[in-house]
Amino acid sequence: MWKGFTERAARTSPDSDDPVLAGRTYAIPFDSVWNAALELSSGGLKGWTLVSSDDQLGVIRADVRGPLLPLEANVLVSVILDPNGQTRVDMSALGNHRWGDLGVNHRRIKRFFRSLDLSLDARPGQILEPRSSARHAA
8 A cells, every 4th residue: 555645754764765765965065955954944845834943953843734735744854964074964744634644745855855956056966875875984
């Protein structure tokens, strides 16, 4: 059965088999990535409302409301430096309802990272493959 029908959450991880859920590791300075992620979370993306942010912890919290379906979610964006000094971005989205989200949170994550890549004007060499980045740190 398709996960979106039964799950109400989605989250990224560098070891995910789903490329959308692998998050991002950027060869771009933390401050640039943080500011772009904060701008998107503060209304730069339609339906997003900033709840809180802490650049020391690298955490952004936002509420997201869908344009058509009332499938609201709480979103957490994490921006940190990985062991190699590269900027790592992960995200989780948890629906504020009791049923599956029909894949909405997966699409929210995809849209966020696509928008973040565009906002940063990230070139292919600046978006690092997360698994190889993690191996180099070991």
